[in-house]
Amino acid sequence: MSPIVPALAGKLDGLQSSAIRDLLTLTARADIISLAGGLPDAALMPRERIAVAAQTALGDPAVLQYTESPGLPALRAVIAERESTRIGRSVPVEEVFVTHGSQQALSLLAEVLLDPGALVIVEDPAYVGALQVFRAAGARIVAVPLDGDGLRVDVLADLLAAGERPAVVHTVSNFHNPGGVTLAPERRRRLTELAEAHGFWVIEDDPYGELWFDRPAPAPVASYSPQVIRLSSVSKTLAPTLRVGWLVAPGRVCRAVELLKQGADLCGSALTHRIAADLLADTDWLTTHIDTVRTAYGARAKSLVEAVRTTFGTRVHCTDATGGMFVWADFTDDTDTTTLLPAALEAGVAYVPGAVFAVSNAYRTSMRLCFTTSDEATLTEAITRLASISR
Structure with a gap:
C-alpha cells in the first residue's frame, strides 16, 4: 500500500x-x-567600525545570551531617539520594536493587522517583498498607480468613495522600490487624513529615506498621524548582515507583534543589536x-x-x-x-x-x-x- x-x-x-x-x-x-x-x-560598508563594535560588545558575556523579544533595550532607546527626530514628536521606547530586518516587521504586521480576505492597497508597480507577505496572509490586494509624486492618493480616495474598505495601505514613501519616486508632502498629509476618516492603517516602508542626494526626503508620513506604522532598517546604511530592522507603532500593535515574534524566533541577536546600537549612537561617525x-x-x-x-x-x-x-x-x-x-x-x-x-x-x-x-x-x-x- x-x-x-x-x-x-x-x-x-x-x-x-x-x-x-x-x-x-x-x-x-x-x-x-x-x-x-x-x-x-x-x-x-563600514567593516572596520563594525569589527570594533563587535569586539567591544563581546567584552560583555550577556551579548551571547537571549535578549528581550522587542529587542535589546539599548538599541530600542537609540532608535527611539532617532525616530523622534525624524518624525518630529517624542517616540517612547515602548513604541519601538526591533525585528530581523524590516521584512520580518512587514511579515509580522501582516499577521497582526490582516484577516484572510482583508483588503490591502499597494502601489503599482509594487515592492515584491510586500506582495509576497500580503499574498501569504491571504489578503485581497488592490493596486493604486504611482506617478512622479508617488502614490496616486486621488485614486485611493475614489476607491474609498466607491465603498472599498482597506485594512492597510502600504507605501514605500521615499525613493520608491522599484519606481524611484518619492511621495509628495501634500499627498502624505492627504493619505493620513483618509486613514483617519476611514479607519485603516498606513504602513510606511522607509529603508531608503536617509539615502537622499541633493536634499533630504520630506517629513515622514508618520509625522502626520499615529495611524501610520513606520518600518526601517540598517541594511541600506550599515550592512544587511546585521539583520536589524524595526517598526514604530502604537503600543497595542507592538504588544501584538511581540506575541507573534515569540512564536517565530523568540528574539533577535543581542550581539548584532549591541553592534547596531553602538554604530547608531556614534552620531558624528554615522x-x-x-x-x-x-x-x-x-x-x-x-x-x-x-x-x-x-x-x-x-x-x-x-x-x-x-x-x-x-x-x-x-x-x-x-x-x-x-x-x-x-x-x-x-x-x-x-x-x-x-x-x-x-x-x-x-x-x-x-x-x-x-x-x-x-x-x-x-x-x-x-x-x-x-x-x-x-x-
Missing part, C-alpha cells in the same frame, strides 16, 4: 519565489554587470559614513541616468534618481523587457523586468535598474551593452 503523502498548507497555493532573488543566482557570474539586485555596495554613501550613490545614479538618456534618447524614459538605489525605465517603442532579458544576459548585463513588480498593470516594456554596486564607467558600459541588443 502506498503511503498517503501529507499535504502542505493551502495558503502556499499560488505563492512564488522572488524573481529578483532567483535572478541574483544567474547574475553572480563575473562577466555580467548586474543592475538587477537591490544590494548596497559591500565596499562602502553622519560622515552616510554622507560618504550618499556621495557615491549620487554620482552613480547621475551617470546611469545620463547614460540611459544619451544612449537611448527618446526610446527610453527613466526617472530622475534623487535618492535611494533604483531607476525605473520604460521603453517607448514597445520593447518587451522580459523577452529581451536572455539576450541581455548573453551580452553581459542584467536588469529586472517590470513585469516582476506588476499587480494590475503588466509593465511589459519597463525595467528596474539598480546603480549602487558598480562605478560610473561600469554603469555606462552596462547601458552600452543593453543598447547593442535592443535595437
